[in-house]
Amino acid sequence: MRLYVNIDHVATIREARRTDEPDPVRAAVLAELGGAEGITVHLREDRRHIQDRDLRLLMATCRSGVNLEVAAEPEVTQIACEARPMQVTLVPERREEVTTEGGLDLSRPETTERVGEAVERLREHGIRVSLFVDPDPAALEASREMGVEAVELHTGEYANARDDEGRARQLARLHRGARLGRELGLAVHAGHGLTYENVIPVAALAEIEEVNIGHSIVSRAVLVGLERAVREMVQLLRQAPARVKEPGRWIPPLGY
């Protein structure tokens, strides 16, 4: 299980004052020291947090892989092609949203066309492509049709489930999605809304090889420091398979 740390929110704090601190590039160094195997940033079309400058410097300084999230739009796809990160994750984007709200809707022909064009351009530049999708069979099969290497399963509904029954249902859905993704030959990642409290059952699913976690780690880092916050998450991910007896079955959050 690889931990990719999303450092967008470090830039969110900086942009709250439109100043030059805290610097997400320094945060990336600390996350790597804490054990992150990759750094995730979302270059949004409205540039509300990560800026073009951040991506340039991250590409020059990161020792791990950079996973760049962008919408399937020509302007940001072009930037991604020039930056050549280790991986690009295509995500849906709406200007009014507070954060990414759901997976790509690949049942809509307009979306499939835009995503298809972006995938083609990125692959021409030798970039590994992942699609952020809901853990449903149609989305996974459509992703395979697109010829991408990976999918990132949207864990938001699991994270937002209100009771144990709902969480168990969403976890089982993630497990089915992860299994199908592997059967289709896709690498399976997961992310959105994962926290120190809810990550263990997801991290115990053997089919998932990478998680992207941002808000919870940056929130904890405000209190305990970024390197320690990342180290603690890495420990949880390592312990997950041993802590879960039956993968795909919800267990109550454990202390860490």
Ligand code: PXP
């Ligand atoms: N994965 C994707 C595709 C995302 O858009 C985000 C949020 O930017 C994350 C993972 C990280 O989500 P969170 O900040 O809730 O951990």
